[in-house]
Amino acid sequence: MSETSGSVAERFEQLYGAAPDGVWAAPGRVNLIGEHTDYNDGFVMPFALPHTAVAGVSRRDDGVLRLHSADVSGPVVELTVDALAPESDKRWTAYPAGVVWALREAGHAVTGADIHLASTVPAGAGLSSSAALEVVVALALNDLFGLALRGWQLARLCQRAENVYVGAPVGIMDQTASACCEPGHALFLDTRDLSQRQIPFDLAAEGMRLLVVDTRVKHSHSEGEYGKRRAGCEKGAALLGVDALRDVPFGELDAALKRLGDEEEVRRLVRHVVTEDARVERVVRLLESGDTRAIGPVLVEGHASLRDDFRVSCPELDLVVDTAVAAGALGARMTGGGFGGSAIVLAEEADVAAVTKAVEEAFAAAGFKTPRVFEAVPSAGARRVR
Ligand code: ADP
């Protein structure tokens, strides 16, 4: 599922006249559980996909940055590292250029590069093609310029690139997942202090499969709704006198809801975030005690909370979850921000074909676009491949 490093190196040589100094790969991700918790200082639990962005990169010392993507038509884009400025670029090149900008702004002497990349992470499906792009470039520059930054530090710089240079208000999950995940594991990440733990999640070894169902829809109001949810969570934290909703313990949820009185909208948001953090902790306990199948109902509960309390689901995502569970899946839920994008389905290996068929038939019957269904094997984080 990854671009071959050989074909990327070959194309690099055609474009720039010499072989690259090296080739690096960084994956997309799906979030197993912990949705809309990252901007509340809470817990998330992503794992890396086998799909990766692959980059051939050579170091330059003359201040020139040259960028090319196999997935976007057009010639090599040439920039000057000194002239990089936030929100000046509306093209795809803002992601890699933003990483160079963020590294330089943090005081790292990155003096230019030639970059060619190709990605198998579907763009805009909620699987974090943007973080894969950022992290692969950050890791390559880290190695080529001897920066000795750790994965979580690269993730922070990539987040800064996307927040400030690209201008997208994203949390820290995607970049950390792409930089730090390990094969056969999910990453339990505390988004407050970035402490992390690798949690065993080797489904194949236990006779299970995890499917990603990309609904191939993105409802247009998603960005405005995201902003409203964020603002509502901040209001909830302020009303409860805490820094972030993460600070409301699950055991004190009822009391907190009482204190919010008739703020019905805020109460729902608070209930989702606090119960979702608790669900992440439950999933961690279940996986660490080897009770993998028991996470199924927790995923379904998480979906109901996102649908009914946080209100970020949509008919397509609900249909995936309802159909998959009715067809015998162990559990399912929407993943990512919502209003479209992808859902995940956990199923016994023997049930995968029937569950997939049921979802495809239900989509056809509802008149929805044909969904893209693929298996997600928990895979490696960013690494040098050549
Ligand atoms: P997601 O991260 O969920 O896939 P985003 O909107 O955050 O969606 O990022 C998608 C953007 O990332 C694309 O519009 C494009 O600018 C950039 N991108 C992703 N993959 C590639 C690629 N292979 N080549 C060039 N740009 C890419």
Ligand code: MG
């Ligand atoms: Mg993204």
